[in-house]
Every structure is written in structure tokens, then in C-alpha cells.
Amino acid sequence: MAEVSEHTISALVEDLPGVLTRVTGMFRRRGFNISSLAVGHSEVPSLSRMTFVVQGDEGVVEQVTKQLYKLIDVVRVSDISQEHMVSRELALVKVKASQASRAEIIQLVDIFRANIIDVASDLMIIEVTGAEDKIDSLIELLRPFGLREMMRTGRVAMARGATATGGRPVSAAATAESAPDVEAVP
Amino acid sequence: MQLTGGQMVCESLLREGVEVMFGLPGGAILPLYQTFPEYPQLKHILVRHEQGAGHAADGYARASGKVGVCIATSGPGATNLVTALATAMMDSVSIVAITGQVPRAAIGRDAFQETDSTGITLPITKHNYLVMHASELPRVFKEAFHIARTGRPGPVLIDIPRDVLTERAEFEYPDSVKLRGYKPTLEGHGQMIKRASRLIRESQRPLILAGHGVVISGAFGELHELAEKAQIPVITTLLGISSFREDHVLSLGMPGMHGMAFNNHAINQADLLVAVGMRFDDRVTGRLSAFAPHAKVIHVDIDPAEVGKNVRVEVPIVGDARHVLRALVREVEPATHAEWLKQIDQLRDEHPSHKVPESDKLLPQYIIHELSEVTGGEAVLVTGVGQHQMWTAQHYTFRRPNSWITSGGLGTMGFEVPAAMGAQIARPGETVWSIAGDGGFQMTMSELATIVENEVPVKFAIINNNFLGAVRQLQDLFFNGVRVAVGYTGNPDFVKLAEAYGIWAVRVTEKAHVRQAIKDAMAHPGPAIIDFRVEPEENVYPHIPAGESVAEMLEGPTAEERIWQR
Numbered sequence: 146m147a148e149v150s151e152h153t154i155s156a157l158v159e160d161l162p163g164v165l166t167r168v169t170g171m172f173r174r175r176g177f178n179i180s181s182l183a184v185g186h187s188e189v190p191s192l193s194r195m196t197f198v199v200q201g202d203e204g205v206v207e208q209v210t211k212q213l214y215k216l217i218d219v220v221r222v223s224d225i226s227q228e229h230m231v232s233r234e235l236a237l238v239k240v241k242a243s244q245a246s247r248a249e250i251i252q253l254v255d256i257f258r259a260n261i262i263d264v265a266s267d268l269m270i271i272e273v274t275g276a277e278d279k280i281d282s283l284i285e286l287l288r289p290f291g292l293r294e295m296m297r298t299g300r301v302a303m304a305r306g307a308t309a310t311g312g313r314p315v316s317a318a319a320t321a322e323s324a325p326d327v328e329a330v331p
Numbered sequence: 332m333q334l335t336g337g338q339m340v341c342e343s344l345l346r347e348g349v350e351v352m353f354g355l356p357g358g359a360i361l362p363l364y365q366t367f368p369e370y371p372q373l374k375h376i377l378v379r380h381e382q383g384a385g386h387a388a389d390g391y392a393r394a395s396g397k398v399g400v401c402i403a404t405s406g407p408g409a410t411n412l413v414t415a416l417a418t419a420m421m422d423s424v425s426i427v428a429i430t431g432q433v434p435r436a437a438i439g440r441d442a443f444q445e446t447d448s449t450g451i452t453l454p455i456t457k458h459n460y461l462v463m464h465a466s467e468l469p470r471v472f473k474e475a476f477h478i479a480r481t482g483r484p485g486p487v488l489i490d491i492p493r494d495v496l497t498e499r500a501e502f503e504y505p506d507s508v509k510l511r512g513y514k515p516t517l518e519g520h521g522q523m524i525k526r527a528s529r530l531i532r533e534s535q536r537p538l539i540l541a542g543h544g545v546v547i548s549g550a551f552g553e554l555h556e557l558a559e560k561a562q563i564p565v566i567t568t569l570l571g572i573s574s575f576r577e578d579h580v581l582s583l584g585m586p587g588m589h590g591m592a593f594n595n596h597a598i599n600q601a602d603l604l605v606a607v608g609m610r611f612d613d614r615v616t617g618r619l620s621a622f623a624p625h626a627k628v629i630h631v632d633i634d635p636a637e638v639g640k641n642v643r644v645e646v647p648i649v650g651d652a653r654h655v656l657r658a659l660v661r662e663v664e665p666a667t668h669a670e671w672l673k674q675i676d677q678l679r680d681e682h683p684s685h686k687v688p689e690s691d692k693l694l695p696q697y698i699i700h701e702l703s704e705v706t707g708g709e710a711v712l713v714t715g716v717g718q719h720q721m722w723t724a725q726h727y728t729f730r731r732p733n734s735w736i737t738s739g740g741l742g743t744m745g746f747e748v749p750a751a752m753g754a755q756i757a758r759p760g761e762t763v764w765s766i767a768g769d770g771g772f773q774m775t776m777s778e779l780a781t782i783v784e785n786e787v788p789v790k791f792a793i794i795n796n797n798f799l800g801a802v803r804q805l806q807d808l809f810f811n812g813v814r815v816a817v818g819y820t821g822n823p824d825f826v827k828l829a830e831a832y833g834i835w836a837v838r839v840t841e842k843a844h845v846r847q848a849i850k851d852a853m854a855h856p857g858p859a860i861i862d863f864r865v866e867p868e869e870n871v872y873p874h875i876p877a878g879e880s881v882a883e884m885l886e887g888p889t890a891e892e893r894i895w896q897r
Contacts, residue, residue, distance in 0.1 A: 159512060163461075167453060174454050204639070211636035217458045217478060220512040 152206045153226045153302045154197045159218040181299035196301045232302035236280045241291030242269040257283045336465040336496040337366035343472035353384035357404025360431030362496035379777040383749035385415020388426050390753030393736045404431045406444030416486045417455040421740025425484035434494040448490045457485030465498035477508045482515030483634040519650035527629045527646045528662035534603035536671045537563045543570035544608015544652040551732040553656035562668045568609045573735040577728045587615040589721040592682035592873040595881045598623050607631045608652040611641040621880030631655045684873045684886050692866040695794045699726035705849045710762040713751035715771035716742035718800040721871045723766045745774030751789045769795040779832045790852045791860040796867040804870045825862040836860040
């Protein structure tokens, strides 16, 4: 059996109605497992960027990539886990914070370079950004205080350096009007 | 110029070279239909059920190499197209389906005859559109036809709300498409072509597996040249049939579950498979771990996702079959493979399952063999799915390119009636035979009315065994003969049924009358039906049980065993 591991796949897609359904529908019907999915605008106004975290061996990831490419609205796909990448996730955590525990929570927030963005008499909302494992550990530390609500965005990732996510160098002229790197996609 | 949405659709269809459309109107699509009188160049064939429109467009597309067009209204009209779209998707057939939708303001409000057509057809179309402004129609049609017919072809659905069809906007048809996410590769990679030809040169026991891609790209000449130049025997998958003439000495017929036993054995002994425009479907490979254990694989396909999907590939070549084969022909060196060809001949003698069994009964295999003789292997044959399909694939000797139209991937019963109609309309001067099962025929025989109305001279051979035969065979072989829900005891008298439609028909119960009936049907100028009352318990052999390997292949009763069975 080939080795199963976690892959971060980034896809540049047309910003059109239904594109998310097309992508997730394809994942579902082909039995691919997505553990995280994040979608948002890209540097080009008509394109969105999706980041998937997929579990599977090389064969599965190759099929995921190829099947994504088959969708007409998908412009570019790359497995950036092979490249040097930075990845981040954001979480909002609503935690119980009594008079007694508040100081301790603030200390944890400082250590994790998280932010307190709302305070009520017995609750706080904490915002934390980072790699998944960092967020996981903060959540574990906060859990004993009483987690009331939690919301995580899923991973967003980007290749380091001069390569655009997807392996092509970013052109200086990659503006909304010209976007030559995207037009030249194979 | 300012046009209504309906006029834009017609103008677009004309610019895409459409001549025939198959459809059935309803409220939401009506504004389009009401513009048809302005466009007499667009011939509309009124079907009896939208599934028939879809399959007819499919048969038309496969027979003509053009894009088939079908039209339905919203709601049930669109859902009735679903089976036909799924069929076309699985078999890579270029179709543009146009459906009406409820007016824009009513969308999402459960309006009368509203259904989410683009949602429903998402996984069974290559792409689809919901057009919310008439001004988008020219671009959408340009893209839809481009997507349907290029790359790996497939169905594209365009859903148009009723008030978009009446909305007026400026019409300017684009010259080209701008799809940054869609650029099919045609030419194979030079390096890969070189590696492939090296593997071919080194191979002692090569086989070509030719699939539908050869037919779609029209690579008949190129395949022929490659096979002859390097003396490589050619196996044609179910949908690859008629990509290579079957009376050729290098033709080995169909592989797989109901393929020729000897060529399945040959695949097991081969040291190289040159797979072209085929996708290693489970009906071809059986259990993957036991498939072609000694063979390296060169896989040519226009769809990168097919390469490496099911089998390990030594040389992947993404490109159009015709372009790649042309490059390969140039690159490969002449060879003889005399030893290998002799070995295959021996396999052919040892495993004679491709022969029509000796019997006094009216065997379906015999009928197909006779049909092959009478037509000289030059008719266009259309089938649905099941025993009749397999017998036709096995026993008709196809001699002409692209003369075989069948529902392969989806395996759609009833395909044979409307698809044959579409094929005949695409190729009016030719003989088109629909080989039908009594089961499939009854699923879509309502299109007989369409056939009569439009004077489409399709010839039907109903292989009538009063069973859902393929299912009965599975029950007999693998479920201890416990027959559940497979007997068709209430079949109509198909000859009387034909009479009711005003179609010429005859019943054949004796072996001796087969040839004359076929000749009579062909001599009749219009449509004709032959009700062949065949031996009901006949099975299709060979039979590799699903998910098994060649080692588990059932080759069927021997001549002696057949005598005992009587």
C-alpha cells in the first residue's frame, strides 16, 4: 500500500455561482476525503482560491488534481505540500471566563499571540491564527475553562518565495486587467 | 442586432452548424419553440418522451461526428433527459441539451414544473449553465458547443428561464471562446512518443487495445497503419468496435467479461499493451491485480484523469488518439512478431468461444451471424444493453469505421430504439439495424411513432426471449438459478404492435427463415420490425464473473454438453 499522508491542494477557480458545488460534488461522488476546505477571493477579481486538505496516497492526490482540472471552472491546481509553503488557519473561540479564571486565560492568549476580541461578564471571544497544531493546543488549554462555541476556517496556504501558488513565477503585471500568468495556464 | 433570447438560441444553433434537433415542448421552453417558424433551416423532430430526444441526439452525434441537440421543458422535461445525459457522459458523446426553466423571479419558489436542472445534471454533464440574462446566450452557446465537441467530448446542458427567452438584447456571436480553465491537449509529448516506440520495439508480445477514443478522433487509418507496420494485433473494447475492421488478420475482437476467451488469454500473456482512447473499465480488466500481469502499459488518452486511474502506466501519453497515433506510426520500426501471432492463433483454436454454437434451435448468435453475412458487415448497428448487445458485439463482423453505436458505460436499456432513429437521421442513405432486447425495446418503443412520423427507415431485430436475459443469466449462474423478476410473460405481440403503428413486421421462429426475413426487412423501403422468438435460455459466453480474472472465466457448454441439455 502506498503511503497515506496529508496534502495541501490549492486551486484557482472562476468566481462563478455554483463553482463550490461543482468542486465539492466531484469530491463526494469520487469518494475523496477532504479534511478542510477554505475559499476566498484571490489577487484577480474574477478568480477565487480554494485550499483543500486531502488525506490520501500519491495516487489519490493525483486523481484529485486531475479530476479538479476536468472541471471547466477550475483554472489551476497544485499540490503545494511538496513546495515550501506557509499555511494558516484562523479560529474564533468563545470560552467561559469568570472573575477567577480571566487572568489565566489572558496569559494563555498572550503566549499564543492570540487576541481577545470580545469580553462579556462571564465570556470571552478569542481569535487565534496559526498552523493547525498551534490552534489545537490553545483549544486544548482553553477546554478546561469551558468552551461555549468554536469556529475554525480551515487551512489557507501559499507557496513561499517568488513562485505563485501553482508553481509559476508571479508576474509584476499580474493585475486584474492583464493577469498573464493565469491566462497562460496549461 | 437586438433579438429575443429565443431568436438568439436559434441564431446560435445555426452558427454552430446544427441541422436537426430532437425535443418535446412545454410551458417554460415555449418561447423558444414559437421562434422555430422563423428558422425553417432548423429541423425539429418531435419525440414522445424526452429520454428519446436525448438518446436520439446521442445516436445522431455518434453517427455523424457532430454535436447532437435535444430540447426539453423545465421540471419533468429536464428530469426525463437525465438518463440520456448520463449515457452520453459515460460514453463521451457530444450533446448540447437545452432546457426551459421557470421565470427568473419564480426560481427557488417551488413554482409549477420547477426543478434544479443544473443541480441535478451537475455530475452527469461535462459542464452546464443556468443563463440569467439574454445577453449571455451567445457566449454560453459558443462555449457549450466548444466544450461538448472538443477534448473528451461530453454532454453540456443549458438551462434558460422562460423570461430570458423573451428578453431582448444585443446579439453578437463570438468568434472564439475564452475559457482559461479548459485547454485540451491534442499532441502527445514528443519524449513520451519516443519512449513508447522504444517499448514497442523491445516488445515480443504486444497488443493494441483500441477504444472509443479512436472512433471519436477518427483515427481509423492511423490505427490500421500502426497495427500493420509493427504487426501488433488489435483488440477493440466494446466502444472501440468498428475502429478496426474485424475481417483483418490482426483483429482479435472484444476483450473482457464477455469478450473473446482467446484474446483474454492473449492479454494475460502479452508483454506490452498499447492502450489508445480506452479507460481500463472494470468490464475489460476484471480484477485489476490479475489483469495483464506481464504487460507494460502505454496509455494514450485525451483525458489526463484516465491515465493512471485504474492501471499502472509505464508511458502516459495525453493527447488526441489521431495525433498521437500519427506520431507513433512515424516513430515505430517495422516488425513481424511472427512467433506471437502464431501463439495467438493457437489460443484462438484452443478457445473457440467466438463461434456460433451448433444447434437446430433459433439461437441469437446465429441471427447476428446471418445479419452480418446478409449486410456484408457494412450496416450501422445500434444496441441497448444486455445479452443482445454482447451477441452483436461478438458475432457481427464490422467492416466499416464507426458503424457500431451502443450504450457501453452506463448500460442503458432502451437506448437502442431512439439512438437508432438518431443514427439513421444522421446517415440517411445507410442501413441502420437496431438490435433490441424485448426488455429494452419496451422501455422506449413509444418512439416508433416518431419513426413513422418522420419516415425513418430503421430496421429492428427484437431478440425476444421473454426474459430480462442478462439478469436471468446472472441468477442462473451465480444465484443458484433462483429467478426473481426476470420473466416477461406479458409481452405484446410485436407484429401486431408494429401493425398498429403502420410498420412492416414479421415474426421468425425457425432458423430456416432468418435470412429471408432479414432480406425482406431490408427490401422494405420504410421501417421494419422482426420479432425473433429465440431460444429463451441461451446464455452469453464467455463469462468472467464480475470482479474476477481470466482464470475464473466460464467458456460455456461444449458441443456435447449442448446435446445433453436438449
